[in-house]
Amino acid sequence: MAEYVDPDNFLEIKEQIKNAPDLGSLKVILDKVYPKWIQGLVDDYSEDYPVLKSNWMEMCTRNKVKPTKIMIVDFVSFEQEYSLLRIFCEILTLSGFCVRSKQEIFPCKICKNAIPQLHIYNLLKGNGEKMIPDVWQTTCQKCH
Numbered sequence: 001m002a003e004y005v006d007p008d009n010f011l012e013i014k015e016q017i018k019n020a021p022d023l024g025s026l027k028v029i030l031d032k033v034y035p036k037w038i039q040g041l042v043d044d045y046s047e048d049y050p051v052l053k054s055n056w057m058e059m060c061t062r063n064k065v066k067p068t069k070i071m072i073v074d075f076v077s078f079e080q081e082y083s084l085l086r087i088f089c090e091i092l093t094l095s096g097f098c099v100r101s102k103q104e105i106f107p108c109k110i111c112k113n114a115i116p117q118l119h120i121y122n123l124l125k126g127n128g129e130k131m132i133p134d135v136w137q138t139t140c141q142k143c144h
Contacts, residue, residue: 003034037075043113068096105120
């Protein structure tokens with residue numbers, strides 16, 4: 001997506017990020033560079049998908065941080081032309097956030113916990129994941 005390609009002042013922004021004293025300062029930089037990138041924050045994954053929560057907890061344990069929130073963003077890419085976006089993702093992940101694109105997850109309409117999009121559900125199902133609902137839906141089983 002063109003709006004997330006590294007800007008011409010990439011090195012200047014990278015230096016600002018490096019000098020940011022805290023996450024609040026980082027968010028100010030992020031919002032200035034990519035004002036529409038963060039789509040929302042979700043407290044947790046749906047209980048219907050323990051594997052997704054387990055993966056997040058494992059990442060936090062590995063990074064020695066407490067889980068904070070699941071951050072739903074407009075776009076994620078690890079291609080070379082998105083280096084700045086990747087830096088933001090890495091810092092947020094190292095701070096306990098689970099950064100996922102809106103193409104991957106969305107909040108349950110009722111409880112607001114994260115549910116995978118249908119194609120992610122199908123990947124989980126195709127990989128033999130047993131701890132997911134038999135049928136995909138847009139709400140958690142307990143909310144349905």
